[in-house]
Amino acid sequence: MELLSLLAYGDTGWGDELLRGLGVTLALAFTTAPLALLFSFLIAWGKASKNPVLRIFSNGYTTIFRSLPELLTLIIIYYQLQSIINAAIHLVLPSVSISLNPFAAGVLALTLVFSALGSEVVRSAHQAVSKGQAEAAAALGLNRRQSFFKIVLPQMWRHCVPAFGNLWLILLKDTALVSIIAISDLVRYANMAIATTKEPFFFYSVLAVIFIVLAFLSSLVQAQIERRTSANLQGDR
Amino acid sequence: MKNLSGLAVILSATIATGAIAQDTVRMGTEGYYPPFNYFDAAGKVIGFDVDIGNALCAEMKVTCEWVTTDWAGIIPALNSNKFDTIIASMSITDERSEVVTFTDPYYFNGARFIAPKDSGMTAAMPADLAGKIIGTQESTLEVEVLQQYFPDSELKLYPKLDDALLDLGTGRVDTVYASQFVLGAWMAKDDGACCGFVGETSRSDGNKGTGIAVRQDDAELLANLNTALATIIANGTYEEIRSKYFEFDIMTEPKTASELFQ
Amino acid sequence: MLSHLTDNVDLWIEGLTNTVSLTLLGVIFGFFAALPIAAARLSKNSILSRIAYTYVYLVRGTPLLVQIFLIYYGLGQFHSELKGLGLWWFFRDAFNCGLLAFVLNSAAYQAEILRGGILAVPKGAIEAGTALGLTKLQVFRKIILPITIGRMLPAFGNELVLLLKASSLVSIITVRDVMGQARFLFAQSFDLSVYYIAALNYLVIVLLIEALWRKLEGRNQWLHYAGGR
Numbered sequence: 001m002e003l004l005s006l007l008a009y010g011d012t013g014w015g016d017e018l019l020r021g022l023g024v025t026l027a028l029a030f031t032t033a034p035l036a037l038l039f040s041f042l043i044a045w046g047k048a049s050k051n052p053v054l055r056i057f058s059n060g061y062t063t064i065f066r067s068l069p070e071l072l073t074l075i076i077i078y079y080q081l082q083s084i085i086n087a088a089i090h091l092v093l094p095s096v097s098i099s100l101n102p103f104a105a106g107v108l109a110l111t112l113v114f115s116a117l118g119s120e121v122v123r124s125a126h127q128a129v130s131k132g133q134a135e136a137a138a139a140l141g142l143n144r145r146q147s148f149f150k151i152v153l154p155q156m157w158r159h160c161v162p163a164f165g166n167l168w169l170i171l172l173k174d175t176a177l178v179s180i181i182a183i184s185d186l187v188r189y190a191n192m193a194i195a196t197t198k199e200p201f202f203f204y205s206v207l208a209v210i211f212i213v214l215a216f217l218s219s220l221v222q223a224q225i226e227r228r229t230s231a232n233l234q235g236d237r
Numbered sequence: 238m239k240n241l242s243g244l245a246v247i248l249s250a251t252i253a254t255g256a257i258a259q260d261t262v263r264m265g266t267e268g269y270y271p272p273f274n275y276f277d278a279a280g281k282v283i284g285f286d287v288d289i290g291n292a293l294c295a296e297m298k299v300t301c302e303w304v305t306t307d308w309a310g311i312i313p314a315l316n317s318n319k320f321d322t323i324i325a326s327m328s329i330t331d332e333r334s335e336v337v338t339f340t341d342p343y344y345f346n347g348a349r350f351i352a353p354k355d356s357g358m359t360a361a362m363p364a365d366l367a368g369k370i371i372g373t374q375e376s377t378l379e380v381e382v383l384q385q386y387f388p389d390s391e392l393k394l395y396p397k398l399d400d401a402l403l404d405l406g407t408g409r410v411d412t413v414y415a416s417q418f419v420l421g422a423w424m425a426k427d428d429g430a431c432c433g434f435v436g437e438t439s440r441s442d443g444n445k446g447t448g449i450a451v452r453q454d455d456a457e458l459l460a461n462l463n464t465a466l467a468t469i470i471a472n473g474t475y476e477e478i479r480s481k482y483f484e485f486d487i488m489t490e491p492k493t494a495s496e497l498f499q
Numbered sequence: 500m501l502s503h504l505t506d507n508v509d510l511w512i513e514g515l516t517n518t519v520s521l522t523l524l525g526v527i528f529g530f531f532a533a534l535p536i537a538a539a540r541l542s543k544n545s546i547l548s549r550i551a552y553t554y555v556y557l558v559r560g561t562p563l564l565v566q567i568f569l570i571y572y573g574l575g576q577f578h579s580e581l582k583g584l585g586l587w588w589f590f591r592d593a594f595n596c597g598l599l600a601f602v603l604n605s606a607a608y609q610a611e612i613l614r615g616g617i618l619a620v621p622k623g624a625i626e627a628g629t630a631l632g633l634t635k636l637q638v639f640r641k642i643i644l645p646i647t648i649g650r651m652l653p654a655f656g657n658e659l660v661l662l663l664k665a666s667s668l669v670s671i672i673t674v675r676d677v678m679g680q681a682r683f684l685f686a687q688s689f690d691l692s693v694y695y696i697a698a699l700n701y702l703v704i705v706l707l708i709e710a711l712w713r714k715l716e717g718r719n720q721w722l723h724y725a726g727g728r
Contacts, residue, residue: 017280067660067705068698069667072678076694079310082317083691100317102306173562180396180671181307184280187564192276194572195269195399198406201573208561208569215560309682312689336689376686393593393673394683400572407578409591 003202006193014193014203021189022210028103028175028185032110033168039111040118047123058119065116070109071177077109078102078181106178110171117167125159126152157229165222172214186210261300262458264290265320268305269397272422272482273326288478289343289469290324290449296465296474309376309396312337316452322462323450326416328378330443338453340462342446343475347438347491348379349417351424353405354433358412361436363498366390372401372410378441379414386498406431418483439497440490503684503693514680515700517594521676522663524598526655529605529662536606537613551610558607563665566604571596571672597669605662612654616647656712660705667701677701 007015046058065073082100129152137147179187190203197203266274266286274284282303294301304320315323315337326346329339350361350371358365367389373379375394383392393410395401402423405413413420417438424432449466451458469475479487504511539551558566574581574590581587589595620643628638670679681697684690 012278020280064702067664067702069664069678069701071667071670072681072694072698072701075310076691076698079313079317079691082319086317102319169560176562176564179564181310184305187562189280191397192268192280194403195397196276196278198403199576200403200568201576204565204569204573207565208557211562211565212557212560215556309686313691332687375682380686395673396671403572403575407575407591408587409575409593 003199006197006199006202007206014189014197017189017193018186018206018210021184021186024103024184025172025175025186026214028106028110028178028183029168029172031107032114032171035107035111036114036118036167036171037164039115040122043115043119044122044126047119048126062116062119065113066120070113070174071180073113074106074109074177074181077112078105081105081108102178102181102183106175106181106183110174110178113174114167114171117170118164121160121163121167122156125156125163128159129155158226161222161226161229165218165225168218168222169215172218173211261302262294262297262322263302263304263320264294265304265306265311265315265323266290266325267308267311269308269399270326270416270419273416273419274305274324285478285482286324286326288481289475290322292469292474292478293449293462293465296468297461307396308374312450315450318452321451321455321458326447327450328441329445329448330378330441332443333450336453337450338455338459339448339450340459341466342448343466344447344479344487345440345490346416346418346444346447346487347440348382348414349420349438350412350414350435351405351420351432352412352435353408353431356411358435361412363387363389366412369411370409372404372413373415374398374401377415378444381443382439382441382494382498383414386494418487437497438491439494440492442493442495444493446490503688503690504696507680507684510675510680510684511677511696511700514675514677514697517669517674517676517679518663518666518700519704521594521598521601521666521669521674522659525601525605525662525666526609526659528598528602529609532602532606533609533613536610537617540610540614541617555607555610558604559611563600563604564668564671567597567600567668567672570600593669593673597666597672597674601662601665604665605658608658608661609655612651612658613647616651616654617643619650620646652712652716656708656715659708659712663701663704663708 005013007013007018009015009019043058043061046054047062049055049058082105085100133151133155134147137151138144142150175185176187179185179191186207190207194200194203264287266282268274268276268282270284270286272284274282274286277283282305287303290303291301302320306314306319308325311323311325311327312333314320323337327333327339328346329342333339350358350366352358352361363386366387368391370391370393371383371387372393372395373383375396380392380394383390393401393404395404398413398415398419401410401413401415404410412435417434420434424430424434449462451462466475536551536554539547540555542548542551570590571593574596578587578590581590589599624642624646625638628642633641666676667678669676670682673679675683677697677700681693684693
């Protein structure tokens with residue numbers, strides 16, 4: 001099967017380029033995930049806030065980034081953010097410009113989108129933990145911070161994990177979109193290979209296989225995490 | 238504190254001060270336009286544009302750093318300071334000159350139609366192509382020419398020229414209209430043997446030649462590039478690079494579209 | 500910014516038409532394609548259910564962009580074979596290829612929604628139906644379907660929104676939907692506001708869908724099976 005030789009490592013085949021692209025794809029996903037996780041909690045907190053400005057902002061934020069196609073968000077962030085940064089820097093240091101590297105722009109855009117999606121997960125997980133828990137914690141004299149971090153949050157994970165696992169899979173797939181702007185990820189390297197070899201079916205099939213493997217590995221990890229977080233199920237009703 | 242260092246990482250960057258001379262000039266190009274700019278097997282960008290760029294850097298005594306990006310976003314990327322020049326066979330036009338500044342032309346590109354040899358297409362005037370599907374790359378001058386002079390044909394626009402050529406091979410488009418040099422190079426390869434040129438070369442009415450783009454406030458780089466360009470043309474370096482890629486002269490100006498198609 | 504909208508109204512309308520038709524046709528055809536897949540998933544026949552499971556797994560595990568490329572460029576590679584089969588007229592058109600990718604994609608997700616909904620129908624209701632002498636088909640049409648549709652409405656609404664967002668990817672294979680028009684206009688002007696106009700388009704459609712869905716869900720409240728769990 002001389003098609004498979006196209007995947008060889010080194011100068012004759014595209015195996016090393018695809019591997020490099022895979023590295024970038026994974027780097028994007030692994031960098032975005034913790035940031036998106038953090039912001040999901042922050043935005044969810046904003047939504048539950050007593051402060052109406054915070055609530056409106058968080059809800060508006062979620063509506064916008066949940067409704068727009070990720071491709072559009074990526075493109076707008078990539079160009080607009082750069083102009084905003086330039087304008088802001090020019091106010092202070094007129095002759096200096098800072099360039100946002102494409103990887104950072106990609107991470108930022110993906111973080112914005114997935115924190116909007118994630119905030120909904122956090123919100124429903126929070127609602128799933130019965131109010132009794134927070135009340136009992138207050139009755140026991142724990143302040144709000146301790147009550148959240150030691151009592152409510154550990155119980156929220158059980159509800160969050162499956163939904164977050166789902167979002168992780170979607171994130172893995174959405175990283176393919178960055179190939180449209182400028183980042184040399186897996187899809188971009190595949191396109192380069194296709195431009196030279198004219199074998200689109202082969203290379204896109206290879207991409208599909210790679211993504212399936214990633215999804216499979218992720219589901220294994222997710223199963224493990226779910227097992228651990230569901231361990232102390234008994235107490236809750 | 239964690240936030241600040243994180244911020245620094247995210248803004249990992251090139252802090253460029255426009256007025257001070259730089260030792261490194263970042264050259265922006267696309268990479269999907271052989272033989273002008275394309276990727277070799279190791280993923281490095283090479284081609285006529287790259288060789289000219291490297292020669293200019295050598296002349297200006299600076300280091301060239303090559304950055305690739307998608308064609309549709311290449312001008313915004315230049316203006317957002319992702320690189321300092323665009324050497325990607327970009328044509329000089331009045332509209333583009335409103336947002337960037339161009340050097341003197343370093344060659345003249347002309348566009349031509351190609352079609353499968355067995356398609357029976359013998360002429361490529363607007364009347365001949367009425368009702369046919371023409372493919373080309375988006376964000377190019379070819380799009381404007383086609384819109385203006387070929388209103389009876391259907392246009393399909395692709396992010397990369399390769400995609401249009403792929404679809405020419407499958408018959409989704411009847412003809413592709415693009416740079417005669419790029420198409421010529423493609424036809425010289427195996428899968429291009431299917432096709433041949435139809436009609437004459439033309440350039441869009443506003444096309445004043447192919448130049449190098451820099452940001453509008455980068456007057457010093459512009460001057461340096463123009464001087465270096467004149468030097469390498471005068472001292473034969475340009476000829477050397479040109480003959481490596483093309484057996485014919487690329488400095489003659491083709492007919493304009495209005496001359497040809499009206 | 501508004502000039503980009505007013506000067507090119509015909510383009511934006513063309514874009515909206517393409518976006519909306521791709522989304523609606525994708526969801527509707529996807530629903531009908533999802534029915535047999537869900538049935539296969541729930542089937543006692545292990546080969547059938549395994550084939551269906553593999554299909555869903557493959558579709559959900561790969562990016563839609565790759566699926567679109569596979570159908571448009573990948574299958575395009577076999578244009579001579581397809582011509583021989585008399586199918587090339589379909590795959591020749593970019594809109595069709597995009598639509599096919601959406602239908603195949605949405606069918607997988609909708610099959611899972613259907614499966615979840617059907618599995619959640621209380622066995623008691625089905626048994627009651629059978630006890631009353633209804634055939635399997637009648638049980639499905641008169642008992643299972645009404646209950647599950649009401650329950651699955653939110654998930655279907657979500658799928659509609661997801662497909663609307665995903666439709667923007669066809670702009671990469673030359674279809675002039677809303678995103679495609681934005682790319683085209685940006686190429687002429689380099690003015691970011693054309694993308695903001697596109698964003699507004701999508702936002703308005705999503706808000707309309709959500710408003711419509713709230714009405715639908717409101718009307719179907721009585722279908723939420725009020726029995727025990």
